[in-house]
Amino acid sequence: MKRQQLALFIGLSLSALSATTLSTTALASQASDPQTVFSQAYQSYLAAVKADENVQQTAKLAYTSGKAVYGKSDDNTANLAINYAKAIKGYGDELNEQRFALYNEAHTILAANHGKQSIETIDALLGQANYTTSAYKAANFLEQVIDIAKTQNKPKFVADMKLEAASLLAKKFSSKKYREAKNYLEEADEYYQENLPENSLERIKADFLMASFAEGRKKYNQAIERLNRIVNVFDSNLNFDHSAELSAHSKLIGLYEKQGKSEEATKHCLAIxxxxxxxxxxxxxxxxxxxxxxxxxxxxxxxxxxVAMEFEVDTAGFVKNVSILNSDGGVSFEKSAIKAVEQWRYAPKFEKGQPVSATSQVRLDFKINR
Known part of the structure; x- marks a missing residue:
């Protein structure tokens, strides 16, 4: 029987703003019994992906039954392992170890079949980098990814992989691999600014990450500049996903408030x-x-x-007229709670296209960890 290469449901997407197109390869379903079992399992997996339900269970069955058909060293087994790793839901060390083991298995197979410098190994390397507990190993996996990207003679692909590396290191190992993440990000950002339009998804993601790095160093003006650029892009391109614009407005509110520029923050409260x-x-x-x-x-x-409080959120999103509904523990808790809440900012209520005042409530709990 001639073996067919399974479609791999993974992509080198850079953010939630980009989409991965799913493709499939037809499989023979009437061969030996293990082949029939696998064929049915794989078709169930495809249907689960399409319906976006029971993906983890069907991915696991496709992986285990496929491994029985294709063996331990076939590309199809590697692809099924990656599909299963990507389908695992939940958090925790045990699940991350399971994901890492599957990506490691896939990488071992693909590196043996195509070479350690082959592009086929990139997704497995990224998976290992994402789920290892070692900052050193993550950096090593990502360095391999970028070295492989450079062999493709595609500068944008290299920049994309540097941005992916920067995002991962900043998210999981920023305290230990800050410099590597920053260097990767700056190199990717330089390429994007020179070669891509300002409304490209890559530039938007790079701007978000550059703003985050700047805020971390308390360079608030640099962060504000980046985030305002994102807002301006959305203002002139209304077909974009507005969740990213909401995020930019929200981050700008926090940055302006940290600088004591409450009036600058107001326009972003109103925008939200x-x-x-x-x-x-x-x-x-x-x-x-x-x-x-x-x-x-x-x-x-x-x-x-x-302390439970009621207050007014005025037309600019400021907190006014705080009153105590009930409290437990004494006046000092009440004073501290009121002082904090009076500095909060909200998106005001809108009626008929105009901001109006509204009443809101909140409860703050003071607890000492023992």
Whole structure:
């Protein structure tokens, strides 16, 4: 029987803003019994992916039954292992170890069949980098990815892989691999600015990450410049996913408030309010919040407390007229809670296209970890 190469449901997507197209390869279903079992399992997996339900269970069955058909060293087994790794839901060390083992298995197979410098190994390397617990190993896997990308003679692909590496290192190992992440990001950003239009998805993601790095170094003006560029792109390209624009506005509110520029933050509070339809049943969520200080006398006594408050969110998203509904623990908790909440910012309620004041409530709990 001639073996057919299975479609691999993975892609080198750079963010949630980009989509991966799924493709399939027809499989013979009437060969030996193991082949029939696998064929049925794989078709169930394809249907689960399309319906977006039971993907993990069907991916696991396709992987185990496919391995029985193709053996331990076939590309199809590697691809099925990656599909299964990507389908695993949930968090925790045990699940991450399981994902890593599957990506490691796939990489071993693909490197043996195509060479360690082959492009076929990139997704397995990225998977290992994402799920290893070692910052050193993650950096090593990503360095291999970029070295492989350079062999393709495609500068944008190299930049994309550098951005992917920067995102992963910044997310999981920023304290240990900050410099590597920063260098990768700056190199990718330089390429994008010179070669891609400002409304490209790659530039938007690079701007977000550059803003995050700048904020981490308390270079707030640099972060604000990047995020305002994102907002301007969305303002002139209304067909984009507005969740990214909401995120940019929200981050700008926090940055302006950190600089004491509340009026600058106001326009972004209003922008979010216009973008998100008001629901009477919704609980207003602060766009910027300051945590209350724990009263020193209560901390020394090991005392806990809570404060429930009602307040007005005015037409600019400021908190006004805070009143205590009930509290437990004493006046010092109340004073600390009020002082914090008065610094919060909200998206104001809109009625008939205009901002109006609204009443909201919140409860703050003060607890000492023992």
């Amino acid at each position: 309010a216009k973008m998100v339809p008001w629901k009477e049943s919704q609980e207003q969520t602060p766009l910027y919040r300051v945590n209350p200080d724990y009263p020193l006398n209560k901390a020394k006594q090991g005392r806990s407390g809570s």
